[in-house]
Amino acid sequence: MVRSAMKAFVRPLFALCVFCALPLALTGCLSHWFLESETRLQLENATEDYSIISLDVVALDGSIYSSWIRQTVLPGERSRVEEGDWIGEFKVRVKYTESKDASGDTLVDYRVLDFEGGSMYLQVTASEKGKLQYKFR
Amino acid sequence: MGMQMRKVVKRALCILPMAFGLSVADAVPLAAFSETGSHSRDQQLLEIRDVMRGGRGGFLDLGFNYTPLASQLPLESPYGEHEGYAFRQHVAGFGSGAVTRQSQLGALLWFERSGWDGEDFFVYPKYNAFSHVASTTTWGLTYTHIKHDVTFAGGMQHYNVEHVGDVYPEESDSLLYSWAHLRWNHFSVQGNFYRSNVRFLRLSLDLESRLVYGGYSKGLLTYLPNIDLTVYNKSADKFSADTYRMNWEQNLYGQILYAEVSYDFPDDGFHSAALKYYPDASRMVAFEATCIRRNKKIDGTDDLLWGGGIEFPFVRFAYNSSYDYENFFHAKGTFIVEFQFNLASIDGFLFARGGTRSAPLETIKVEKKNKDLPPEGDGLIHLNPSDASTSVGSGKTKTLEATGIRYEKSGNGGN
Numbered sequence: 162m163v164r165s166a167m168k169a170f171v172r173p174l175f176a177l178c179v180f181c182a183l184p185l186a187l188t189g190c191l192s193h194w195f196l197e198s199e200t201r202l203q204l205e206n207a208t209e210d211y212s213i214i215s216l217d218v219v220a221l222d223g224s225i226y227s228s229w230i231r232q233t234v235l236p237g238e239r240s241r242v243e244e245g246d247w248i249g250e251f252k253v254r255v256k257y258t259e260s261k262d263a264s265g266d267t268l269v270d271y272r273v274l275d276f277e278g279g280s281m282y283l284q285v286t287a288s289e290k291g292k293l294q295y296k297f298r
Numbered sequence: 299m300g301m302q303m304r305k306v307v308k309r310a311l312c313i314l315p316m317a318f319g320l321s322v323a324d325a326v327p328l329a330a331f332s333e334t335g336s337h338s339r340d341q342q343l344l345e346i347r348d349v350m351r352g353g354r355g356g357f358l359d360l361g362f363n364y365t366p367l368a369s370q371l372p373l374e375s376p377y378g379e380h381e382g383y384a385f386r387q388h389v390a391g392f393g394s395g396a397v398t399r400q401s402q403l404g405a406l407l408w409f410e411r412s413g414w415d416g417e418d419f420f421v422y423p424k425y426n427a428f429s430h431v432a433s434t435t436t437w438g439l440t441y442t443h444i445k446h447d448v449t450f451a452g453g454m455q456h457y458n459v460e461h462v463g464d465v466y467p468e469e470s471d472s473l474l475y476s477w478a479h480l481r482w483n484h485f486s487v488q489g490n491f492y493r494s495n496v497r498f499l500r501l502s503l504d505l506e507s508r509l510v511y512g513g514y515s516k517g518l519l520t521y522l523p524n525i526d527l528t529v530y531n532k533s534a535d536k537f538s539a540d541t542y543r544m545n546w547e548q549n550l551y552g553q554i555l556y557a558e559v560s561y562d563f564p565d566d567g568f569h570s571a572a573l574k575y576y577p578d579a580s581r582m583v584a585f586e587a588t589c590i591r592r593n594k595k596i597d598g599t600d601d602l603l604w605g606g607g608i609e610f611p612f613v614r615f616a617y618n619s620s621y622d623y624e625n626f627f628h629a630k631g632t633f634i635v636e637f638q639f640n641l642a643s644i645d646g647f648l649f650a651r652g653g654t655r656s657a658p659l660e661t662i663k664v665e666k667k668n669k670d671l672p673p674e675g676d677g678l679i680h681l682n683p684s685d686a687s688t689s690v691g692s693g694k695t696k697t698l699e700a701t702g703i704r705y706e707k708s709g710n711g712g713n
Contacts, residue, residue, distance in 0.1 A: 198368075198416040198417045198426070199426065218377055220375075220376035220377050221376060221377065221378055224376060225376055225377075227377070227427075227464075245427075246380075246416055246427040246428055248368065248380060248381040248382070249372060249378055249380050249381050250379065251377055251378050252377070252378065278381075
């Protein structure tokens with residue numbers, strides 16, 4: 162009796178497993194259900210008197226670059242969220258001006274940042290000496 | 299999911315594999331991908347040569363690499379190291395049937411899809427800006443004349459690029475090659491062509507005597523070497539750029555211990571060496587220690603990479619093995635798990651590719667069969683001698699019915 166009841170229970174369970182395995186096999190492995198495979202970056206210009214013109218990723222030898230945030234972000238503003246296939250440690254180039262309205266000479270700042278994937282909120286501040294500082298929030 | 303949570307999950311996922319030394323994994327160089335088309339085409343034809351040693355029977359191969367971590371085989375681009383997954387899926391099949399008593403016709407198909415992608419997947423990749431997804435298909439028809447021990451096979455080979463990210467060098471997206479294979483006894487010649495250009499020519503002398511192909515299971519003839527010489531036409535219009543590769547496989551002891559050395563000349567010299575131990579000559583299980591010379595053009599160094607692997611019927615584990623270095627984008631510094639299965643059959647013998655004797659599975663089957671047979675004489679009283687024949691093999695029946703009279707025999711002799 163117990164055995165037949167067990168059988169009656171196990172069989173549909175087995176069928177259910179097989180049924181579930183099919184879509185799982187089609188969507189791939191499970192890891193990207195909880196690990197991000199892209200970075201959605203938003204930049205906040207938290208400085209008081211610098212304008213950020215763009216953020217690009219540059220090759221380690223500087224030979225090529227890829228634009229990421231193509232938008233002027235004035236002091237106190239946030240950029241749109243931009244999606245990028247960047248997961249890992251990459252060298253970032255930030256173009257900025259020492260003015261509140263993006264006028265004047267364009268200056269360049271390089272920094273190696275670690276992008277872990279998912280939504281990332283990058284806050285840029287300036288030190289007292291006028292150096293840009295980057296922090297993920 | 300919050301970023302904090304994700305970090306926790308990620309760390310937790312890292313702990314286990316770190317114990318296996320995955321944290322020291324090396325990145326996959328970009329240049330390894332642009333070379334893969336020629337590597338996988340060569341590998342598929344090598345496998346076809348092995349299966350065509352008999353020229354008939356059947357063959358089945360399935361497999362895919364499993365690398366659970368995104369940090370395990372990162373891609374090395376000019377920008378740095380991108381987390382993601384190198385992948386390789388392969389399937390192959392060959393079947394043949396008799397058309398006349400002496401001739402057999404067959405068909406074969408080899409397929410491999412490999413590359414690098416930002417996500418792990420079975421069917422649909424993510425195709426991101428740094429993905430490289432390409433496939434190689436080899437198909438063909440075979441004809442074997444059993445009495446003359448001759449096989450002719452030929453067909454086409456396709457290299458198709460599904461997706462190439464921006465960082466990869468330019469390459470043609472689809473290429474069509476043709477191939478032909480001619481075997482007589484222990485000798486075979488194989489050619490691979492692009493239009494009217496020869497891409498490579500391979501001469502193989504599989505001198506070793508193999509039981510599965512009607513040879514010997516032991517003796518001096520099983521110690522003859524398997525030698526092949528391949529001429530690669532590296533650039534189709536400059537014949538001076540040819541390279542030659544010689545491969546020597548040698549049975550060291552009872553067709554279970556082998557040594558293999560491959561050598562490139564005139565310029566490159568030593569290429570790779572391996573010591574392989576197959577507990578059974580059917581090659582279902584394999585232990586191997588390998589050494590390969592790294593490619594200066596791709597890895598930037600010219601040194602020897604030592605590694606090894608263990609292969610079971612459904613799974614293969616390897617670390618720095620020469621097979622993965624050549625067929626899995628120069629993967630090194632990390633444990634590779636490959637779920638794979640391959641089985642060849644000929645005349646009722648079952649063995650893995652390259653095997654020389656049948657798998658022990660079958661002898662077990664035969665023993666079981668013998669045990670199941672009922673003892674001689676079933677201990678029943680038969681009215682009619684013809685009844686005895688009907689009851690043979692049905693050891694369970696204890697009663698026998700005859701018209702009018704019923705005889706019964708119980709086990710404990712009660713009644």
